[in-house]
Amino acid sequence: MKTIYLIVKYFTVVGTFLQAFFEHFTCRFYEVLIEDARYLRADELCGHVEHELIRKRSTAFGVSFFPFLxxxxxxxxLTSxxxxxxxxxxxxxxxxxxxxFVNFLFLWVGISVLTNLFPQIEDVLQLKDLIYGKGKSNWAVKIFAAPIFGILYAGAYLQACGATLLTSIAFSFALPYILAAILxxxxx
Amino acid sequence: MDDRKEQENGVQPENDGVQPENDGVQSENDSLQSDENGEQTLHDELETLAKVFQEELDRAKAEAKDVAENGVPDPEILIQDLEEIPDDAHTDGVTEEVIPQDELCERCKERQRGTKQHPDSPYCEECDEHLRRYPFEWLHIVLVLLILGFVCYGGYVFSGHTDAFVAAAKADRYARQNLPESALENYLNAENVMQSAGVNGEMVYSRALLTLYRYGYINALDEYAHQIRGWELNLPHFRKVKQALASANAMMATANAASELVLTYETTPAADIPYDEVLAKLEALKTTQIPAEELTEAQSEETTGETTKAATANAQNPMTYDAPMVAFYQYYLALLCEKDMETQIGFLEQIQSAAPERIWLYGAPLGELYAKTKRDIEPLCTRLAEANAQDDTPVLLHAIAKRIEGDYDGAITLCQERIDAQSNMTYELYRQQSLCYLLKGDSAKGYEAANNAYQSTSPSIQLCNTLALAASAAGENEAYDEVKSLLEGSGYTVSKEVTEYRDGARTIESILSEGDYDLT
Incomplete structure (x- = not known):
């Protein structure tokens, strides 16, 4: 699984890099202590930065959500x-x-960025604990955060096994037709 | 770092043993500094001090060497070169607290770990602060700026091609909604916009081509086919285009071959046409392979460049004449030979079962025959409406059915609704109105409707005969003479039904309520 993950990560190197950069950026914004900011490591932290365990809910949400956004x-x-x-x-x-070639480059870069949207599993698990842990949040927060958290949670697991490459390719096929319906x- | 290495090697405790001696030297040094007997005295004292210190050091080293060789540790000895002693160590006689290894900052390995805010932090105050503001590498920033620049360039490119995309999207939407006229109009618009924007949108051309094929505009396929490279037709995303082109080429080759057999008898009286012989020849076409040169000719009449090569490549594959198209010509032959409606229906139903998607080929004539034989036209009309929402053929078929059933007012109203909606079949709707008025006995309105039909299009033979009949019924002799001369000028004559009516041999009811229920 790690091999597939790394193959996908290096195949989508632009997105991998950009995700790590945005994660780094968000961590700096929230003053989260970063322990290792090598973006393209040959392990499961490839495309992420190694940071301290976040204990504040809003920070944990921000560090997971804003790089995604x-x-x-x-x-x-780019995919459009x-x-x-x-x-x-x-x-x-x-x-x-x-x-x-430029059109194909747009497509490849776009897909590679869409492939690398989601946070690390550890981060979403920590977020889950901070939002849905016993007595951690009120019901309004839990309900309001549910859709975004659901996407981040599912996406993190898909990304961890490299499946987001397939989903982003599938999405890229659908995207022009979505735009054709709106534009x-x-x-x- | 070297300090730490030695500390890690277990030498650290010896430091404490040397410390008092160091203090003693310091006190002697103090006494020398307080002595003001001259520089020479100071120099001598310092020399002595250095000598003593060196002796002590040599002794310590010798003992340490001995310990290393004999394996007997002596905790009182510090093995440390002078150079290894930090400059700021033990100044002012203050002894620093030694930090245990497991309490050192993980990053700098020098200071006490833990911060005021995070006492459990594995980092010291300085490193913690630094890591919370982990610096970006300049190369990373440059790369991100490049990517963001690429995004901006993408936006610029996209905005330049938005019109082409929107035109193509509109065309596709109309095609999905089964509005072929609007779709083809927008595809043409998209083609113009793309050409002006320098975009060679092959997928748009392929969809336009497939729309043309779907609605039977097989002669017009080359307009878009030449935009697609020949070798690309073998790629998966152009598979349907390749099939459509091959099918259209087979249809055109079949139409050419069948026309030669049938169209020569168009002006021949029905009784003189060798129906069985021509029918057998047409039937034989169904199992005959299309000669390669005939196929190529059919494919490349208006084609240039690589598409022609592709067409030639297709032509090398053995293909038989298109059976549904042959069946259509068999129907047409039966029509020319005035065969009964069941025979005609039989040929059209052959097409329906073999190629139901070609409703543009058999739908209208089959629906009319169903109406005339008082079959249920509803399923066919539904399929016609589904296939082409801009086609008024279903309305026309309903009007014919109502007329044949005797519901003239219903047929007139139905036709009028579509005429008011500016249908593209206005002339035929007017003609049906005219026939209904004539059957109702209102010759004046019948003539007016026929004349409206005549004025709204370039008239067909059937429309001319309808106007001739209506003019005869309404006593409009000038109009009749005009139509008669028009027909005769084109090599035709007024139909037998009209002349018989004028001669009093037949009535309007007998013409329009029996047999073919219509004029020829």
């Missing part, structure tokens, strides 16, 4: 461009007949 925005932007041009319009070649109404 940042990568999601970047990933959606790549998927629309490659899958939807079918611009495989430039007008000069040369393969349109004509917005543009007019």
């Amino acid at each position: 940042f990568n999601l925005i970047v990933g959606l932007a 461009v790549g998927a629309v041009h490659v899958y939807y319009l079918g611009e495989f070649f430039t007008s000069g007949g040369v393969p349109h 004509p109404h917005l543009v007019g």
Whole structure:
């Protein structure tokens, strides 16, 4: 499993790097003590930074959620461009007949970023404990956090086994059709 | 670091043994400093002190060596070179507290671990502060800026191609909604926008091509086919396009071959057409392989470049003539030979069972025959409406069915609704209205409706005959003469039914309520 994880991580190196950077950035923002900030390690912390155990709920949420959000925005932007041009319009070649590498680059970078959205399992487990632990939160917080936590929790496990590569590829196929359903109404 | 290494090697306790001697030297040094007898005295004293110190050191080293060789430890000895003693060690006679190894900061290994805020922290105050602000590497920042720049470039590219994407999306939506006219109009728009933006959107062209194929515009496929490279047709994402092109080419080759057999008899009286002979030739086509050159010719009439090569490659695969298309020509032959409706229905139902998706080919004539034979047209009309929501054929078939059932007012109302909605079949709806008015005995309105039909399109022979009949019924002789001359000018004559009506041999009811229920 670790091998698959690392293969996926290095195949999606741009997303791996960006996720670690955003995690680093968020940890600095929250002044979370970082013990190791090597982004591309050959272990399960590849694409993450090693930080102290977070004991504050809002910090734990922020450290899990904001790298996810940042990568999601970047990933959606790049995947939209790549998927629309490659899958939807079918611009495989430039007008000069040369393969349109830039479009494929957009797609690969976009997919790689979407593949690396989710936090480490340890972080979501800690978040789970801080939100859903006995007496840790009131019901409103638990309900409000449920959708986001559910996504982060499931995503962390999918990412840990490298399955997010498949989900992000599948999503990239669907994305142009989602945009095609929305954009004509917005543009007019 | 070396201190720690020695401490780790168990030498640390010896430090305590040397400490008093060090203090003694310090006191002698103090007394020398207080002596003001001159520099020479001070120098001599210092020399003496150095000598004593060196002797002590040599002795300590010798004993340590001895201990190392004999294995007998002497905790009183400190083995330490002078150079190894830190400059700030034991100044002012103050002794620092020695930190146990397991209490040293994990990062610097020098200071006491734990901070005010986090006493359990494995880091000292300074390292804790540093790690909470773990610095970014400049290379990382540059890479992130590059990626963010790439995102901005992506946004710029996307915004430049938004119009093309939106046009294609609209076309696709219309195609999904079974609105082929709107879809094809938007595909054309998308093609223009993409060309102006320098985008070669092969997937858009492929979807446009498949939409054209789906609605039977097989002659127009080349418009988009030449945008796709020939070798790409062998790739999985163009598999449907390749199949559609091959099928369309087979249909066109079949139409060419069947036309040669059938269309020569279009103006021949029904009785003179060798029906059985032509029918047998058509039937034989179903099992005949299409000659490669004929297929290539059919495929590449308007094609250039690599698509032609692809078409030629397809042509090398043995293909038989398209059986449903042959069946359509058999139906047409039966129609020309005025065979009974059941025979005609038989051929059209062959197409329906062999290629139900080609409803554009058999739907309308089969529906009309069903209406004339008083079959249930509803299922077919439903399928026609599902296949093409912009086609008024189902309405027309309902109007015909109502007329044949004698519900003239219902048929007139139905037709009027679609005429008001500016249907693309207005002329035929007017014609059906005209027939209904004639059957109702309202010749004036019948003529008016026929004339409206005549004015709204380039008239067919059937429409000319309808106008001739209505004009005859309404006493509009000038209009009749005009239509008659138009037909004769085109090599046709007014139909037998009309002339018989004018001669008084037949009534409108006998023409429109019996036999074919319509004019030829």
